[in-house]
Amino acid sequence: MTTAAHPPIYLDYAASTPLDRRVLDAMLPLMVEDGLHANPASSHGPGFRARAAVEKARAQVAALIGAEPGEIIWTSGATESNNLAIKGALEFRGLTQAHVVTSRTEHKCVLDTCRHLETRGVRVTYLKPGALGLVTPEQVIDALTPDTALVSLMWVNNEIGTVHEIERLAPLLRERGVLFHVDAAQAAGRVAIDLSQVPVDLMSLSAHKAYGPKGIGALFVRRRPRARLAPQIHGGGHEQGMRSGTLAPHQIVGMGAAFEILQREGAAEAQRLAALRDRLWAGLQSLPQLHRNGDPMRSAPHVLNVSFEGVEGESLRASLPDLAVSSGSACSSATQEPSYVLRALGRDDELANASLRFSVGRRSTEAEIDAAAARVCQQVRRLREISALWD
Amino acid sequence: MTTAAHPPIYLDYAASTPLDRRVLDAMLPLMVEDGLHANPASSHGPGFRARAAVEKARAQVAALIGAEPGEIIWTSGATESNNLAIKGALEFRGLTQAHVVTSRTEHKCVLDTCRHLETRGVRVTYLKPGALGLVTPEQVIDALTPDTALVSLMWVNNEIGTVHEIERLAPLLRERGVLFHVDAAQAAGRVAIDLSQVPVDLMSLSAHKAYGPKGIGALFVRRRPRARLAPQIHGGGHEQGMRSGTLAPHQIVGMGAAFEILQREGAAEAQRLAALRDRLWAGLQSLPQLHRNGDPMRSAPHVLNVSFEGVEGESLRASLPDLAVSSGSACSSATQEPSYVLRALGRDDELANASLRFSVGRRSTEAEIDAAAARVCQQVRRLREISALWD
Amino acid sequence: MNESMGLPTHDADHDRDDASEAALLNAFGYPEPVWQRFVDAPRAGRFDASTPGVVSGRAGTPAARSVLSLQMQFDEHGRVVDARFRAYGCPSSIAVGAWIAEWSLGRSTDDMTGLSASTLRRELEIPEDRAHCALMGEDALRDLLNRYREKLT
């Protein structure tokens, strides 16, 4: 075996997933030359057919989360959905005097959006999670002020997999009349979501975290009671005026197909992934001085985040070219700064830096997990032996 | 022949184009299960490979318009590009006291963006074009004030095909230090664009108007002198901090492949399309009382817009179910309001409403054009005979 | 333009070439009673100026993009023996004209006085957002009946 010929073991499903073959099959009819290539906003036969495909997908996405089709707004991904939800809700309400509650471990796109709003006069409270990464409903409720317009809390953390208690928090916020936005990019299909029971107002979704195509996402916008948003992309008034721009039916149909598969297979798959995740953790136990990041009791099935004492992060990553894993989130790994999420949990810089996020997925196998664990053990041992800090 | 079995003659390439088969072939390797499915922001082998595919496409898009790869920012389409260019430039500069010059015949997404900026204190001048749809460089220069921060003018109008004199206007604005944004969604590949010679600062592009996939576009942002923008979608800082969100390599590679084809074939194709457009116009001449909308001397090769006296627009469209044509732009045809573009040219409501935009493309044939012309003549005659206004 | 105009009539004698057959596709989903009358446009046209006993009625304006003109030929007993319509407007307006012309045959002015927009809407399945087309039909018929009475007096 030479590595050039063999792709690395892919354990980065939380960064992005491959397209499921069945999703591709659903997309192709909209991409072939004699396919449904019209603009779904066009008023003619081909346009109507493209529109019908879009609406079918809307129903598929809605079904997975217990929503109505009319509550699904297409976007270019969860980044845009998060921007639209947070800025849109705040702008609609008027920015002055508004207060937002969120957490320090949100995805960068939520934090960056909040920081932008701060420059426009919004006050933001960034809650510090406990050592296991959990922000409790009680913390959120305690942080509310009479001006609080919005709470934004992710369902599943992308770096450490912690699952927040959205079901418990949502009714508390509804009672108090505070709008609740949830970033569910990592949650859809991995934890059960039923918005007909859980009074979340706005929820962000992404296709490419769930075996659908990259570049398409959705925002759930509740109709009863109606969550109102100022559009962030202005134009022809598509998507109920909330998001303009020509719809991309092949992408949308891909997201619909991906979510339809999740609805059928998600629960069984989550069990299988949790077992693989646990197998990986077990496989690493021959190494001393490991730290698991996140809450093992409230963990999404696909994520295992581990800090390795006594090794430096960049060398650790460089030693594992045959494993596609992440350190921190995809977005922050280019800069190689220690993960802000791990630091929010209280990890020191060195441990935060020497951590790996393994995330398993639909195509992960036990053999891959075992090979990955062996490889990590071998390389951590090697680096510890070289290390000037390890005795 | 029954129409249910035969798709209509597609003459709506200005609304959207089918994917070129070669574009699909370029996209597929990024969509199959063992393909380049990683997140291009990920720091590992698969991520680097996805990133390389993205960068190759960036160079292809840049090449078509005489730009450098680093001047191309990926977006979800021209709607987003126009939003980013206009709002981004204005916000970067500070909105207070700013003045924008644009035209009444811009795409809805430009007009809507400008109207939004007006609510935030920006002053906007909407220039009225001449009867042929042209806004002259002189009109633009006359409208400048010391506060003018930005001029936004489309290269090719999507409804009437009029080609603006961007080459002549750009240096005049550069001399005066006014930022110049051009919506080139309809222009790319249909008119020659060389930004190494034409000092445009910001230019919007869309893949799906050019045989690439829907849901992907780009914004050209000049580096020397540097055009600066406030991001409109906040997050991980992708795309030089101007546009966050996970990149969609299959979509991006599709846009790259589409633009590469345009570079090789665009000039010859433009000639062929102009001939088809002229053939269609000739084929309609057996009907009296036609009005061609737009400037025949400065017309993009793919668009022919005609108003038919004595017929009502909705009945005209209903009579032509076997032609996929547009009345006004795709976005406005759902509402069936008379086109604001045609009204800006001075057409009365009735004529504006009774108009069709035919747009030809890569797969249009002479036989299709002849059949379409015959069909339109037949139906216009029929409706005129029914009409209470025609004698 | 002469009386018959070579227009398609409801006995569908128009030529069955590809293009006109294609016109049967109701791509925009109009109600079937509207669609058939729009496609066939039976009794579209007007009487020759020399035709005796013809009374006209009109409603609508070009600016509203709806004009309906009705003509009915009455016999000595005040019954309609033939009728024509012309319409500039959406398919529903055309269908309203065709429906009234057809319906009027053999009726007296008294028979016709009761025709309301709501009857037209029910008969043609015209939706709420096209109610104005039915109103225009009611108005054009009322105009015609008024003129008939003016003529009598």
Next chain:
Amino acid sequence: MNESMGLPTHDADHDRDDASEAALLNAFGYPEPVWQRFVDAPRAGRFDASTPGVVSGRAGTPAARSVLSLQMQFDEHGRVVDARFRAYGCPSSIAVGAWIAEWSLGRSTDDMTGLSASTLRRELEIPEDRAHCALMGEDALRDLLNRYREKLT
């Protein structure tokens, strides 16, 4: 931990199983001289405490995520007969340690006094943004030479 540590050395006697061969893939594009020394880590480790004539030097801090520790064994003529390094840090820091240990063999303290960060950067093709790794090498060696001189006096 003993002197040899079973670590891969530059004569590449490490076992050629799948996994370790895979480690040869320089996926992040490190400069070749850095990459080879990072992978092979020749002379990584430290001398047994009983080894005579050993002088140590150290630079860097854990907080900066770079610590380099050098050991050299001198003969009676003041020449290096053997050397070891240990490094906690990025691949460049590890390569710097390996390079200095290798390079020191047979040299006297005078020979080594001139070694500058810029030489290290040139020899290992270390880019600007990793210049601090070369500086740490220079510092660790200077620390070692200072201790050697202290020992002599």
